[in-house]
Amino acid sequence: MSGLGKRQAILDGALMLFAAKGFDGTAVPEIAAAAGVAVGTIYRYFPTKEALDGELRALWADRFAGEVLQPLPANATPRAALRTYWRRMAAFARTHPSAYRYLELNGPVEGARILQAMQALADWGRREGAMKPVTAGVLQALLRGALAGLMRLAAPDGAIPPALAEEMEDCLWNAVAARG
Amino acid sequence: MSGLGKRQAILDGALMLFAAKGFDGTAVPEIAAAAGVAVGTIYRYFPTKEALDGELRALWADRFAGEVLQPLPANATPRAALRTYWRRMAAFARTHPSAYRYLELNGPVEGARILQAMQALADWGRREGAMKPVTAGVLQALLRGALAGLMRLAAPDGAIPPALAEEMEDCLWNAVAARG
Amino acid sequence: MSGLGKRQAILDGALMLFAAKGFDGTAVPEIAAAAGVAVGTIYRYFPTKEALDGELRALWADRFAGEVLQPLPANATPRAALRTYWRRMAAFARTHPSAYRYLELNGPVEGARILQAMQALADWGRREGAMKPVTAGVLQALLRGALAGLMRLAAPDGAIPPALAEEMEDCLWNAVAARG
Amino acid sequence: MSGLGKRQAILDGALMLFAAKGFDGTAVPEIAAAAGVAVGTIYRYFPTKEALDGELRALWADRFAGEVLQPLPANATPRAALRTYWRRMAAFARTHPSAYRYLELNGPVEGARILQAMQALADWGRREGAMKPVTAGVLQALLRGALAGLMRLAAPDGAIPPALAEEMEDCLWNAVAARG
């Protein structure tokens, strides 16, 4: 196994365990076992357990924001934008349940970049008359909270039932849509 | 200090510390110090650290459900019911931030009883034509998630700004209201 | 065994082991075994291994200086003073061989106070015409070095043969005596 | 760099580090870094860390004895012999402070050969009537101890002030000279 492979294996093992048992609940030897390496090897790649945690969080927070904030389709409406953001977030949670749980467990999910996008969406929707005036923070709290709430409904590590995700999407839009 | 007083002090200290640093991040001697008792005393009231955690969770989950699910005012409409539930949840989070954080941190917030109430509300609202058909789980996820999301916006231990709470309440109703 | 007894046992065990194998060559569990206590107990009395070492050094350096620098007999001559200092140092090395070895191993043997006494002796001896002019540092180096050299001759933990000690004392006086 | 060069670099690095931090306080990777070689390389030249230490001690103890015990000048008197031995020892300590410190730190400085020379000097001096009867061990302890004592006076890695060395030499001769 190459050095990069081991580094990745360590990150993967740590992610799974931190997501399942938390940082303090996970012992370094457990991570080593999960990664299939010796304990000492972990310290060749990360100076401390904290550093491993930090890198892991930075890595996945970045990836989460990166996936959610990809360019919107051309000619998108605010409604389509909201739907797109929501689906991307749900897709991330479905594809990387451990990463999602880990990020939710340990504080804000890369707040700044997402919040910016929510601000832009709120402004845009209001300009177009499609959305009622809504604080960006409220919008972010709605999306993130709804996703976290749905994840809780599912069994641990369970995926969000697509039907519920679609139902929620409809609710979310109505939550912020301008009254007809 | 009476025996009950000590027991309460231990529970209070543990709540604060578990909320701030997590179960695994909190040492029993820390709890003892926070409670103003000797280490050994803790073990006169709780057989293990886990048992203390369990009792604490049961206690607060019960209290949370108890406060939120108090009888609704007579002649309430579905809209008023939703608002009442939301305000009670927000009030709990504002009044007992440590308890709220602790409950959110450690898995489901006494899911069953709340879910039941959401089910009842969804049925009721649909019967009256005030709400669109909505799965109870989605409703619960919306409320709980929105609250958690708002708490995250606030500084650690900070309270939710009342204005945001009201704005959110409006969104939540629209999310599930029947289209006019 | 009382708390003070345990503390003392730890200090004693550490002294023996540090003297025999050095600070870095001694493991904390070894100290615990030598002291007849559990590993954790050591940390109830000393915050770190380094702190234990520090206290040990302070303790014995003080005791060494205290024993050597006790008041000289009245009507003592410079010659008698030198003899007294030397005998006290040798007595300390004979009575507490581990402590002596430990102090020698780890840098200066409480240099300042002893050096002061050597300075006083050198001045005194010269004023009386009994000693030739001699730098205090040279005098200290002579005494301490001679003692360390004799200790080396003896087997590890072996005592200095009294005959050699007396012979050395004669040499030391001649080393600094004024020429007849 | 040639093989011999690497071997020498390792010995040099180890000497410096062992002198400064002791055997147990020095990590093999540190030695490798100081020597400018890879860790594994050390094990191509020395089977274990202990073996490296052993060779180092043998090497320098031999060199020390070799330098001190070079042939004395023809027509030397006992007094000149003592002075010569002392100056050679001081010169060694001045020229190779790390080596001197290392040898002093770790037990006897190649006792046997030096002791033999001291014995010969003591016998010779007595036969000539220049020295009082003195045990060889005492003579050795005086010289070595005086040197070690002077080294302690100097700052770490500091050289012995020549004036002190000369003053000491005078003392040493008087210590063992026959009374005039």
Added chain:
DNA sequence: CATGAATGAGTCTTCATTCAT
């Protein structure tokens, strides 16, 4: 020959739990 990534036994230290006072 030289390298340095990998190893895992061993290090210092913490902490849940017990029990004599």
Added chain:
DNA sequence: CATGAATGAAGACTCATTCAT
């Protein structure tokens, strides 16, 4: 009942040594 000194298993981290490249 309350205490806190004592315990030792377990945690994070180090380091002498090996071996595939």
